[in-house]
Amino acid sequence: MxxxxxxxxxxxxxxxxxxxxxxxxxxxxxxxxxxxxxxxxxxxxxxxxxxxxxxxxxxxxxxxxxxxxxxxxxxxxLNINKVWDVAIVGAGDVGSALAHYKGFVNRGFQATLIFDNDPAKIGKKVGNLIVQDTAEMVQTIREAGVKIAMIAVPADHAQEVADQLVEAGVKAILNYAPVQLSVPEDVHVEYIDPATRLQKMTYYLE
Amino acid sequence: MxxxxxxxxxxxxxxxxxxxxxxxxxxxxxxxxxxxxxxxxxxxxxxxxxxxxxxxxxxxxxxxxxxxxxxxxxxxxLNINKVWDVAIVGAGDVGSALAHYKGFVNRGFQATLIFDNDPAKIGKKVGNLIVQDTAEMVQTIREAGVKIAMIAVPADHAQEVADQLVEAGVKAILNYAPVQLSVPEDVHVEYIDPATRLQKMTYYLE
DNA sequence: TAGATTGTTAATCGATTAACAATC
DNA sequence: TAGATTGTTAATCGATTAACAATC
Missing domain, CATH: 1.10.10.10 (Winged helix-like DNA-binding domain superfamily/Winged helix DNA-binding domain)
Incomplete structure (x- = not known):
């Protein structure tokens, strides 16, 4: 309050x-x-x-x-005296980059789970993590009690993934897909879309 | 005006x-x-x-x-009827991910140059690009007429790189290093720092 | 003490929203 | 025509800044 x-x-x-x-x-x-x-x-x-x-x-x-x-x-x-576990959804270029990203260390976060729906990727290692099947995502995240996730899937699937994350109990989503998400109001979403940021600057260029 | x-x-x-x-x-x-x-x-x-x-x-x-x-x-x-060339500085995990990123296509941007100062990386291919020596960066960018750059180097070197980019004639910088940059007022800077965004959300979590 | 800087109030500035005439 | 939606003005809301007493 x-x-x-x-x-x-x-x-x-x-x-x-x-x-x-x-x-x-x-x-x-x-x-x-x-x-x-x-x-x-x-x-x-x-x-x-x-x-x-x-x-x-x-x-x-x-x-x-x-x-x-x-x-x-x-x-x-900011509640970052603890280290928060973070799930990554999507093991493509962006998801892999997030799994390898060193910028979370000492800032309160660690990636502990990564999911993809591509059979060719499931079971493969990405950084320290093994790619798990998205089909098991809701259960796995809920059981692990993970509250934060990053979405790195194509725009078409982002809303569907967000719905599943909400179902799994996730309360904070960092969305790399270039779409606005619709979530319950107790779930927080932040957006990262580099193209959008570049477009903001080209306005000022000639 | x-x-x-x-x-x-x-x-x-x-x-x-x-x-x-x-x-x-x-x-x-x-x-x-x-x-x-x-x-x-x-x-x-x-x-x-x-x-x-x-x-x-x-x-x-x-x-x-x-x-x-x-x-x-x-x-x-927004001046994105043309395709803008973009230089990437830093060929680590973040720089490589940006070089591979498919989200720029059709949104007005293409990465055309990538630089690093690590001899082990110079000459290697990252996506379609060959990593060039940062030592030649100012000249190369100026000659290519590139006006937009993304910084993906460690925080300690970001300001130094920004200074060089300004010298090279860059007018828009997307900065992935977790530091505020100081640039002339005709140069635009946008910041992307996922940890900062996650920290904003953990405030609301328990 | 004198100088510096906080925490806070009141004033200003800017952004958002509500409302509606114009008109497709 | 009747219904819908724009573009815009005026009202509201919220955020930033200026100023200063308190005090280290």
Whole structure:
């Protein structure tokens, strides 16, 4: 309830703040400020302070924010103190790339399941994972208690897969298929479509 | 000038409208309406009409929009009536996946160059492309007149690569490295970071 | 202490929605 | 014609910014 009150657009910025803080930590920087973060990220200092103040008082007047402390707080707020298991649906180029992707390590996620409906792929290894038959997906995901999935199947099948994921108890979907999905309102969906992003930029090109 | 006046947030929705229209076309649908698009995409009908009206009068009262005509108009507005060449920097897992990605076909883009600084990778084939030495990147991109690039190198090197791309005349960058880039204001940057997107959703999970 | 920076309120800015005349 | 849907204006809603007292 209290959570619901915080605008989604603010939630979306928290991981970006966290990413910057973690880079500061790596670089040995102990203290930062809204001004410092603003210079790095391009958001206004006022906005950064306001966003953070939604969740508590993390800073110190005159000093700023302790990098490690703030980053710990943000990880707690975002629920990534644990490592979440993630299922991948589709073992084509995109699904395989996600299975190999090293960017999830230390950011709260690990791919533990991958599915495909192509008999030629089922049983094959992709990274550390063995491709399983989509026919067993609902049961396998439900039994494993996996709550997050990434869809990397052709656009025509994405909605069907989404329906199955919902049935399996998945609550968060990262969709790489270039279609809008229709899901119950307690299921969250984020979209990644590089062509769409490039098209946004070509508008400005000549 | 007139272009600059249109909010970026509207430009970002145009490719999504286009994506839906192209799926309608494939399905043989001739006519749509703001209400129909709204049902598919989740944006309000009023917003869709208002967005489109920024660029002209594409519809007909009482009828709606002709799918093929509107999609043609949007392609023109977004400057994707041509096919844009795109350079990929980094031939690791992400770069390779982008080189193989089939989602760019018919959406206005083709990868034509790929670069890496690892001698073990230079000269190797990735998809149709041969990996070239990053040392020659600035010159090669400039000579080829390529204006769009995707960065798929480790975070530590992304800014350096971005600087080189700017020097080479690139005006649009799709950045897969999990860092904010600093570029001149006539250069456009979009970010794709799946971990960030997943973290946004885990906020809502328990 | 003096300087710096937070957290927060009020003011501004911009985006979305509702409503409806125009018209196909 | 009657019904439907556009394009657009005005009203609403929400997000960002400016400013500053509190305080480290």
């Amino acid at each position: 209290a959570k619901k009150a915080i605008p989604d657009i603010i939630i979306g910025r928290l991981p970006i703040y966290l990413r910057a803080l973690e880079r500061m930590q790596q670089a040995g920087q102990k203290i930062t400020s809204s001004k410092d973060l603003s210079a790095r990220l391009g958001f206004s200092a006022a906005q950064i302070r306001k966003d953070l103040s939604q969740f508590g008082e993390f800073g110190k007047q005159g000093t700023g924010y302790h990098v490690e402390y703030l980053s710990k707080q943000l990880r707690a707020i | 007139a272009k600059k006046a249109i909010p970026d947030i509207i430009i970002g929705r145009l490719p999504i409208y286009l994506r839906a229209l192209e799926r309608m076309q494939q399905a043989g649908q001739k006519i749509t309406s703001s209400k129909d698009l709204s049902a598919r995409l989740g944006f309000s009908a009023a917003q869709i009409r208002k967005d489109l009206s920024q660029f002209g009068e594409f519809g007909k009262q009482g009828t709606g929009y002709h799918v093929e005509y509107l999609s043609k108009q949007l392609r023109a507005i």
